[in-house]
Amino acid sequence: MIDVFAKESKNINNKDVNNINIRANAPNPFIKIIQDKYELKTKLKDIKYKIGVYSAKGGVGKTTISINLAYSLAQKGLKVGLLDADIDCPNITIFLGIEDSISNEYPLKPIVYKDVKVISTAMLVDDLKKPIIWRGPMIAKMITDFLKNTEWGNLDYLIIDLPPGTSDAPLTIMQLLDLSGFIIVTTPQKVSSINSIRSGLMARRLNMPIIGVIENFSKEKLNENTKNVADKLSTEVLGAVKNADKFADMTDKGIIQVLNDDEIKKTFDSIVNKIENYIKNK
């Protein structure tokens, strides 16, 4: 079923809009995804590149990597947005130290923080500590509404911090958005590398390109497990982020690493150059 979705919805483009009506006999959710996808394509047409940061396993550092990629790109003078797509467990505002931000306009306006436009469902709730409890179909609907009703304006890059797992939430985003590519986050631990392969295979099954792999919590040299992930996914290792303790400590204080630490900035500048090369040569 999913393979069909991926194949069919991948091929849609502006001139396919008429086909949507012709397919009125197709199963309803399928039509719905194609319609949503088309509508989103129009709404987000002023965003040049959309990049998903993903790992099926939680706690590998998707959010901090997303933040540092976004701010590295912004430091180069590019227009950048940062979307916290973890709808039920949003954490970006905590990491940025702006957990009291509220977005109360509709359609939603991202909050501009240090030159990056940021949006998160955390900005829509009155108390961050209250859990957001939703069933799967509600999550898919919420993500779709959230994507449709955020006004990004012109952007060079939109960095999307995906939720963990291989089910509803990442699946919906992969099906809806025409991503320029995925970045898979992994760590030196064996369990993380197995999950990173799962993540990459899921992206591939949905016909999404993989830009490369970033190793987080790195030790002195790149781990063999990480090389194995890149090999298995026929992609490259974009970089390794060291100094886990310093990194975590800065996160806890709401300090954006690439704006405050030259060594970390150098690591991310190199990663961002590789991403830009990938995008240009695509």
Next chain:
Amino acid sequence: MIDVFAKESKNINNKDVNNINIRANAPNPFIKIIQDKYELKTKLKDIKYKIGVYSAKGGVGKTTISINLAYSLAQKGLKVGLLDADIDCPNITIFLGIEDSISNEYPLKPIVYKDVKVISTAMLVDDLKKPIIWRGPMIAKMITDFLKNTEWGNLDYLIIDLPPGTSDAPLTIMQLLDLSGFIIVTTPQKVSSINSIRSGLMARRLNMPIIGVIENFSKEKLNENTKNVADKLSTEVLGAVKNADKFADMTDKGIIQVLNDDEIKKTFDSIVNKIENYIKNK
């Protein structure tokens, strides 16, 4: 809606079986959950205590904590089961170093590994690296089937390693199983403590008792954030697990910490004593 489920389904017991029919006019999913819950209560009647290990945030160590709790209890001569309830992203067999285990009987028989009965959806797939991609309703159905069709036999304790998030998967388990209580896993990081409060509030909203909080990746002394989590949830800190690097290294090698390291064993023995005291005084 969820509050109603929790309140109604909490009160069900053996003599309520007739009420199920009387409620035939109630919305369908509600009837279904009560029926499933009753059926599970009967199926799992030979399990004395069911304990959920939970955190809304991934990567805080739910799985390693679950494993070490299970093996600490087993070392005391108790009959213990370990359920990997992360249906779409199962990791317990990797952590135990038994990732090639296959369970091919039906109803499912847990695999007995070093005196603990273990079951995971990882035992039902031919290749662990392939992603399991399901929509929310499928996950809820899969969890229900999985719980109903596993033959545990007599157990003193069933330790349940819950998936992250606050949506379908943990929600289904909280609604279906009559848990003796929850253990919330947290880390010294601020973002983890906020998510732990979310987790505890979700458990409480579903009328589930919280046994206590375990701090993982601990430094020398207990973090103020962790004390704050316990205060906010009106519960106690059960213990702090230090030596994160040694711990991770043993996990990567499939070594169960409490069976091989006296210091870690001491930490978990103390935690397990507190859990047993809680259960006895309930």
